[in-house]
Amino acid sequence: xxxxxxxxxxxxxxxxxxxxxxxxxxxxxxxxxxxxxxxxxxxxxxxxxxxxxxxxxxxxxxxxxxxxxxxxxxxxxxxxxxxxxxxxxxxxxxxxxxxxxxxxxxxxxxxxxxxxxxxxxxxxxxxxxxxxxxxxxxxxxxxxxxxxxxxxxxxxxxxxxxxxxxxxxxxxxxxxxxxxxxxxxxxxxxxxxxxxxxxxxxxxxxxx
Numbered sequence: 001x002x003x004x005x006x007x008x009x010x011x012x013x014x015x016x017x018x019x020x021x022x023x024x025x026x027x028x029x030x031x032x033x034x035x036x037x038x039x040x041x042x043x044x045x046x047x048x049x050x051x052x053x054x055x056x057x058x059x060x061x062x063x064x065x066x067x068x069x070x071x072x073x074x075x076x077x078x079x080x081x082x083x084x085x086x087x088x089x090x091x092x093x094x095x096x097x098x099x100x101x102x103x104x105x106x107x108x109x110x111x112x113x114x115x116x117x118x119x120x121x122x123x124x125x126x127x128x129x130x131x132x133x134x135x136x137x138x139x140x141x142x143x144x145x146x147x148x149x150x151x152x153x154x155x156x157x158x159x160x161x162x163x164x165x166x167x168x169x170x171x172x173x174x175x176x177x178x179x180x181x182x183x184x185x186x187x188x189x190x191x192x193x194x195x196x197x198x199x200x201x202x203x204x205x206x207x208x
Contacts (some may be wrong), residue, residue, distance in 0.1 A: 007128075022074045029078040033085035040070045040092045047099075054101040060115060063096045071120060076127055081170050089120050122204050128176045133196055 004011045015159060016025040023032040071089055080086045097111040098104055112119060118126065173191050180188075187203065190196035 022078045023109060024078075029080060030082065030085055032078045033080045033082075033088055036069055036070055036073075038089045040067045041095075043067055043070070044092065044099075048081060054099055056100045056103075056115065057094070059100050060173050065094075067092060067096060067184075072123065072127070075124055076131055076172055079124055079128075079170065079172075086121060093117075093120055118204060122207065125179060126200060126204060128172065129179060129200060130193070130197065131172070132176045132180055 011147070016023055016031055018024070023029075023035055025031045044063075047062055047066070051062065052075065080089060089095060094108050097108070097117070100111070100115070103111045103114060105140070106114065111117075121189060184203075187199045190199060
């Protein structure tokens with residue numbers, strides 16, 4: 001509805017723009033969530049046509065190296081907000097794991113356990129929490145003082161704020177707060193990032 005100029009030049013308008021490979025459309029990531037699976041599915045089709053072997057020793061490394069990076073590139077920024085978008089992404093991993101010989105008749109969850117993989121939704125949660133640990137500082141999140149009995153459970157307490165706009169809850173610094181406050185004390189107080197990763201993976205393995 002507005003026209004802007006850069007000097008004497010009139011700037012054009014656009015409904016969506018790419019930034020570092022991620023397509024942004026008025027703070028909605030649905031276009032990005034549709035574009036990424038399309039690219040990954042094309043690569044998966046090439047693998048199906050050009051690779052004769054269906055063993056896990058062949059398919060799993062190809063998936064990890066060629067497909068999953070597309071599904072997770074900058075995903076902490078464009079993390080899907082809607083169930084339909086999440087399912088579009090998960091469908092690619094479903095198809096890839098079903099290609100592996102001997103696992104065709106297993107359910108998706110059974111295939112993941114057999115291959116030692118997490119669902120893409122779990123991997124996004126894992127990435128959120130790891131990035132939270134890396135960026136943990138007084139200016140990164142909204143902190144709340146912890147006193148009394150509550151202080152025995154958590155050394156770091158993040159405040160989970162409420163907003164009128166549902167869009168705000170999808171921002172990284174807000175959506176990660178709810179998950180962080182549910183973590184056990186021994187995980188929150190891990191002395192290093194590597195120990196945090198190890199304990200977090202153990203928790204995620206048991207998370208439905």
